[in-house]
Amino acid sequence: MRREELYWEIGQIDDALIEAAEHSGAKGRVRRSRFSKRWIALVACLIVYSSTATALLATEYTKNKAAEPYIRYLTAADMELAPPVKYEADKFLQALASGNDEHVYIAVNRLVESFNDPQARELALQKLQPFLTSDSAKIAESAAFATDILSKSYQSPYLYKMADGSILFALFNNYSDYGTQNVLWRIKDDVLEPYFSFAAPSMYIKEILPSPDRKLLAVVTSSNKSEFVQILDVEKGTISPELVESARIRHGAQRKLDTWTRSDHENYSYPSQLVWKDNDTLAFEGSLAYDDTAVIENVSVTYRFKDKVMEVQPVK
Known part of the structure; x- marks a missing residue:
């Protein structure tokens, strides 16, 4: 087959056309190269924009978080949305x-x-x-x-002079049949301040008994249903557990008695005959209620404040 015939069979392509095609292909590659660079630039811009937007959003989020109110504890006065009442x-x-x-x-x-x-x-x-x-x-x-x-x-006689030079007392002495106001005040270094307030159900102070060395203070508090005992170290600012309920639980466990606990913390139990055995040991008699007051147990209680050791013995 002649050359001309071959060109005809495959599409009538001659050398001039091939050369033209080669030039055309080179230009296409140039255009494609330029087109790719433009895309790279566009993608880079988008990345920068995205990073900037992310940073701005993070900053705004941080600002919003910082603007959230920080509340650690709400007091009754805080919730009144009013300045606290000052003494007048x-x-x-x-x-x-x-x-x-x-x-x-x-x-x-x-x-x-x-x-x-x-x-x-x-x-x-x-x-x-x-x-x-x-x-x-x-x-x-x-x-x-x-x-x-x-x-x-x-x-x-209602003032209790302690070893550290402070004076403790309560106001409204014996204002009720059940006792005195349940707040202890202290004068120390010629400054008066409220020292300790007993929580419900300790609504009244019934008795205050300093230790022989005047470093500890035993306080009997009461409601109209129960009585309680706690010991305060005035100088160090520490306080014992409530001793009547502690004795009731310990004795109940020893005797396998039904030792219920009420939501109002009333236990219908009572201490009597409080006495300091020494500068650290308090003793008292206890009348302890169990089984919804169907069972009353009489016990003798001693408590060593420093060692936090309680002994409960039944009284026959």
């Missing part, structure tokens, strides 16, 4: 002239809190004088107690 002596001074015995009694006791302000203390002492001879025994006794503290005489 004037309110209680005015109550002295109210003619209402209950208001007067409360005011007389609360005026003790004027202790840290010299001017307020002197004014309270003046205003309390007429109430020392009140016809109400409760008001007269409270006025005498408040005067003893505000004048810094410290002679009242």
Whole structure:
């Protein structure tokens, strides 16, 4: 077959066409090369944009997280959305002239809190004088107690002078048939402050008994159903477990008795005859209730404060 015929059979391609095709292919590759570089640049831009957007979103997220309120603990005062109530002596001074015995009694006791302000203390002492001879025994006794503290005489038997030089006491002494207000106050370095408040169901302080060396303080508290005992180390600021319930649980386990625990922490049990055996050991008799008060066990209890050791023995 001749060359011309072969070209015809395969599409009439001659050398000129092949050469033209070669030139055309080279240009196409150039265009494709240029086209690829443009795509690379575009992809790079998209990557930069994506990284920037991610960084901005992360920054905004961090700002939003930082703007969230941080609440560690909510007190009752916090939830009132109001400033805490501050002590105002004037309110209680005015109550002295109210003619209402209950208001007067409360005011007389609360005026003790004027202790840290010299001017307020002197004014309270003046205003309390007429109430020392009140016809109400409760008001007269409270006025005498408040005067003893505000004048810094410290002679009242309701004041407990401790080894570290502090003085502890409670206000509203024996205001109820069940006892005294359940808050201990302390004067130390000539500064008055609330020292310890007993939680429910310890609604009243019934008895306070310092250890012989005046380093520890045994406190009997009560509700109208149960009584409780705790020991405070005033100087170190430590406190024992509640001893009546501890004795009830220990004795109940030893005797395999039904030792229920109520949600209100009432146990219908009572201590009596508290006495310090030495500077560290407190002893008392206990009447312990079990099986929904169907069973009453009488026991003798000793507690060593330093070693945290309790012994409970049945009383026959």
